[in-house]
Amino acid sequence: MQVHQRMLDPTTNGLHSGETPLLRTIGLTKRYGDFLANDSIDIDIWPKEIHALLGENGAGKSTLVKAIYGLIQPSAGEILWKGQPVALSGPSEARSRGIGMVFQHFSLFDNLTVAENVALGLDGRESFKDMSARLEQVSKTYGLPLDPKREVWQLSVGERQRIEIVRALMQDPQFLILDEPTAVLTPQEADQLFIVLERLKAEGRAILYISHKLEEVKRLCDTATILRGGKKVETCNPRLETAASLARMMVGGEIKEVKAAAGRQTTVPRLVVNDLSLAPSEAHGVRLEHISFELKGGEILGIAGVAGNGQDELFAALSGERLSKDPGTIVIEGLAAGHLSITQRRKLGAAFVPEERLGHGTAPRMKLSENALLTGHAASGMVHHGFIDTAATLKTVDRATETFDVRKAKRDPEAASLSGGNLQKFIVGREILRNPAVLVVSQPTWGVDAGAAAVIRQALLDLATAGAAVLVTSQDLDELAEIADRIAVMFHGHLSAPLATKEATREKLGLLMGGSSLEPKEAAHAVGA
Amino acid sequence: MQLVLEKRAERSNTIALISPLIAIGLTIVTMVILFAILGKNPLLALHAYFIAPLTDGYSLQEIAVKATPLVMIAIGLSLCYLANAWNIGAEGQFLIGAVAGSWVAVKTQGTDAGAWVLPVMLVLAAVAGALYALIPAICKVKFGASEILTSLMLVYVADLFLDYLVRGPWRDPHGFNFPTTAEFDPVATVPLLIEGGRLHLGSIIALLVVAAVAILLGRTIKGFEIRVVGAAPRAARFGGFNSNQLIILTFAVSGALAGLAGIIEVAGPVGHLQPGISPGYGFTAIIVAFLGRLNPLGILIAGLFLALTFIGGEQAQIAMKIPLDVTKVFQGILLFYVLACDSLILYRFKLVFPNRQVARGTG
Numbered sequence: 043m044q045v046h047q048r049m050l051d052p053t054t055n056g057l058h059s060g061e062t063p064l065l066r067t068i069g070l071t072k073r074y075g076d077f078l079a080n081d082s083i084d085i086d087i088w089p090k091e092i093h094a095l096l097g098e099n100g101a102g103k104s105t106l107v108k109a110i111y112g113l114i115q116p117s118a119g120e121i122l123w124k125g126q127p128v129a130l131s132g133p134s135e136a137r138s139r140g141i142g143m144v145f146q147h148f149s150l151f152d153n154l155t156v157a158e159n160v161a162l163g164l165d166g167r168e169s170f171k172d173m174s175a176r177l178e179q180v181s182k183t184y185g186l187p188l189d190p191k192r193e194v195w196q197l198s199v200g201e202r203q204r205i206e207i208v209r210a211l212m213q214d215p216q217f218l219i220l221d222e223p224t225a226v227l228t229p230q231e232a233d234q235l236f237i238v239l240e241r242l243k244a245e246g247r248a249i250l251y252i253s254h255k256l257e258e259v260k261r262l263c264d265t266a267t268i269l270r271g272g273k274k275v276e277t278c279n280p281r282l283e284t285a286a287s288l289a290r291m292m293v294g295g296e297i298k299e300v301k302a303a304a305g306r307q308t309t310v311p312r313l314v315v316n317d318l319s320l321a322p323s324e325a326h327g328v329r330l331e332h333i334s335f336e337l338k339g340g341e342i343l344g345i346a347g348v349a350g351n352g353q354d355e356l357f358a359a360l361s362g363e364r365l366s367k368d369p370g371t372i373v374i375e376g377l378a379a380g381h382l383s384i385t386q387r388r389k390l391g392a393a394f395v396p397e398e399r400l401g402h403g404t405a406p407r408m409k410l411s412e413n414a415l416l417t418g419h420a421a422s423g424m425v426h427h428g429f430i431d432t433a434a435t436l437k438t439v440d441r442a443t444e445t446f447d448v449r450k451a452k453r454d455p456e457a458a459s460l461s462g463g464n465l466q467k468f469i470v471g472r473e474i475l476r477n478p479a480v481l482v483v484s485q486p487t488w489g490v491d492a493g494a495a496a497v498i499r500q501a502l503l504d505l506a507t508a509g510a511a512v513l514v515t516s517q518d519l520d521e522l523a524e525i526a527d528r529i530a531v532m533f534h535g536h537l538s539a540p541l542a543t544k545e546a547t548r549e550k551l552g553l554l555m556g557g558s559s560l561e562p563k564e565a566a567h568a569v570g571a
Numbered sequence: 572m573q574l575v576l577e578k579r580a581e582r583s584n585t586i587a588l589i590s591p592l593i594a595i596g597l598t599i600v601t602m603v604i605l606f607a608i609l610g611k612n613p614l615l616a617l618h619a620y621f622i623a624p625l626t627d628g629y630s631l632q633e634i635a636v637k638a639t640p641l642v643m644i645a646i647g648l649s650l651c652y653l654a655n656a657w658n659i660g661a662e663g664q665f666l667i668g669a670v671a672g673s674w675v676a677v678k679t680q681g682t683d684a685g686a687w688v689l690p691v692m693l694v695l696a697a698v699a700g701a702l703y704a705l706i707p708a709i710c711k712v713k714f715g716a717s718e719i720l721t722s723l724m725l726v727y728v729a730d731l732f733l734d735y736l737v738r739g740p741w742r743d744p745h746g747f748n749f750p751t752t753a754e755f756d757p758v759a760t761v762p763l764l765i766e767g768g769r770l771h772l773g774s775i776i777a778l779l780v781v782a783a784v785a786i787l788l789g790r791t792i793k794g795f796e797i798r799v800v801g802a803a804p805r806a807a808r809f810g811g812f813n814s815n816q817l818i819i820l821t822f823a824v825s826g827a828l829a830g831l832a833g834i835i836e837v838a839g840p841v842g843h844l845q846p847g848i849s850p851g852y853g854f855t856a857i858i859v860a861f862l863g864r865l866n867p868l869g870i871l872i873a874g875l876f877l878a879l880t881f882i883g884g885e886q887a888q889i890a891m892k893i894p895l896d897v898t899k900v901f902q903g904i905l906l907f908y909v910l911a912c913d914s915l916i917l918y919r920f921k922l923v924f925p926n927r928q929v930a931r932g933t934g
Binding site for chain 1: 811
């Protein structure tokens with residue numbers, strides 16, 4: 043079938059025949075207990091190539107790059123660097139051989155300057171002054187502007203990523219690994235990053251680019267290797283594939299499409315936020331500044347924005363984990379609730395799904411029935427005169443399991459034993475089964491497999507159709523475009539006026555995410571930049 | 572080949588049950604070595620420690636008497652530890668409870684006060700223990716002071732306060748200058764269960780406490796709150812539970828139980844207030860709490876076991892001249908192994924064989 047076509051594809055083997063790849067893995071296997079995180083993976087990385095590594099969460103992408111970067115030792119198989127077998131003792135050996143890596147989660151010290159952070163990541167053979175000069179030179183050459191004297195906590199996420207990239211480039215790597223670099227960037231920042239990557243490629247370097255954003259991969263990458271369940275599924279030219287065909291290879295089947303019910307009616311305002319301002323509770327936190335919006339029943343409002351712009355603080359203020367002095371700043375079902383605890387807000391009909399599944403949304407080492415009780419004790423008939431109705435908590439588990447297809451090994455396992463997607467389905471299900479009037483949900487499908495993500499998005503749409511007001515915070519613009527009626531953007535603790543989803547183009551949202559306003563003059567300026 | 576600790580997907584309930592037994596086994600092996608180094612016959616020593624006390628009725632009663640304060644204190648401590656509140660000062664709360672209850676006994680001495688004396692002593696001791704425990708709890712909640720340090724330091728305050736009372740204002744004028752109060756009146760004494768025996772009403776109270784806390788933890792929302800706050804603080808806050816309130820509550824309850832244990836010990840087996848009423852019950856109860864897996868039934872069993880070591884230690888001292896301090900060494904080693912074995916609940920040992928290199932051409 044299609045396999046033949048791919049085997050003949052010039053970019054994978056034909057073009058490079060006779061040369062040695064920069065990096066090659068043969069039968070690379072990593073075993074954790076009985077679990078094969080990587081199962082005999084063969085991958086070739088050539089110079090002057092941007093190679094995408096695609097796969098769902100848990101497909102083995104991180105394990106593979108950690109092995110290549112020397113962070114973990116493979117259980118079996120070989121890594122060849124320029125044709126020679128190598129056993130990397132650790133990341134410093136990988137770096138000295140010319141392999142660099144930019145992690146998704148930055149390792150930066152907030153209270154140190156840019157230059158100090160870079161110095162800490164280098165071998166320290168040159169003086170701080172020479173290093174600073176080189177830092178400025180590298181950042182200028184590649185169009186990655188950085189002020190070496192600024193302290194990291196003052197910088198945006200995009201700027202922090204630049205530090206990581208510059209730090210990696212200062213070691214002049216021939217091979218650079220980037221782990222989901224655009225997850226934290228605005229569309230415009232992502233475009234700028236792509237220019238840098240193209241340039242690195244033109245210089246003859248190889249890049250391994252981990253992502254699950256398929257359009258991006260089609261645009262940027264020359265080759266794509268798809269992993270699924272720890273195995274390599276395919277190596278192909280992403281430009282010859284469609285986003286749908288790539289997704290099929292990642293998931294191993296069709297993904298259910300999420301459908302909104304036609305003619306959804308909006309009703310009365312069920313969640314109103316009036317001029318909410320709140321000082322941060324911790325150092326370097328974000329101050330919420332005059333946030334106002336109104337959310338009607340039957341409506342889904344999306345909140346976009348780069349992480350760390352006040353989304354966590356807004357969630358805490360809306361849920362009641364942090365209280366506001368002025369009761370009128372948050373109105374739930376027509377009642378001033380700013381001063382009410384999370385339990386009292388739940389009694390008013392609000393429900394909440396936080397971003398962190400383990401440790402915030404659930405107690406990891408407690409059973410699902412106990413985790414049903416965690417948020418259900420207030421208003422779900424699970425407690426009578428202070429005594430727990432165990433049958434009622436188990437019933438919630440069973441109903442969530444059935445309604446949202448939660449897969450688990452036994453009836454009532456510990457939360458931590460479920461996969462991310464199944465646990466998220468349980469958490470969302472637990473809240474939706476309470477028939478909330480208002481649902482506030484943060485990053486509903488973060489790190490969740492495509493099948494579970496579709497189930498969750500459909501559940502949110504159905505809840506809105508049933509008349510609830512739903513507030514979704516997400517960094518995934520595609521997700522918001524799929525389910526939200528209106529989208530607002532958070533930046534530095536401010537919330538923009540919501541745009542109707544139809545009008546919220548990537549460009550407009552990107553500008554708002556970068557802190558520009560949509561007034562004509564400034565918008566024109568930003569687009570020109 | 573190499574031995575590694577590997578994380579389990581889910582906590583092992585089997586290991587959770589047998590880990591205290593493994594710990595006891597390892598402790599006994601260590602003790603055998605220790606006895607051998609001391610030049611004593613290990614088998615005879617073990618017999619004196621663990622078998623001899625179980626063979627006569629008097630010792631059996633004595634084990635229950637010793638277990639009573641241990642279990643009561645450990646039950647209270649388990650609530651604190653489940654809620655991530657580290658009360659190390661139960662010894663002090665025990666002594667303050669003993670002092671507060673004794674105040675009634677001393678003041679009514681020789682009067683015709685009626686049957687109300689003992690109940691008032693018990694209540695007052697519990698209240699005093701709770702208030703004394705609230706000092707570190709409030710310092711923790713209001714000022715962020717480490718409750719581990721403050722509760723521990725207050726032990727010495729209580730100890731010296733008791734010492735002052737029995738050497739000064741409360742000293743028995745007919746007591747040949749010994750630092751002790753007069754023997755309590757019968758109305759101020761905890762009644763015996765068996766005439767002429769040692770077993771007293773306090774053991775029944777301890778059993779009631781075990782049952783009540785078992786219900787609290789297993790069946791009520793308050794018990795759930797205590798467990799969640801300790802196991803996942805952020806999830807607990809998301810659940811609407813206030814950890815500061817629970818620190819106050821668990822400290823107060825554990826202080827009350829320790830205070831109650833204190834007065835029961837003084838008004839029961841001891842019969843008067845004097846220094847040294849506790850051979851370190853408040854500290855040994857920490858071991859009991861962990862050995863019993865912070866579970867009420869487990870604590871009951873662990874309390875009886877630790878009481879056995881106290882009695883066995885005395886017998887070993889008499890029969891084999893093994894120093895009484897060896898009992899404390901034993902208890903310390905036991906706590907060490909209990910905590911070490913706990914890691915097996917979440918982890919397991921695994922033998923890992925060296926990498927098999929795949930022999931393939933390099934192309």
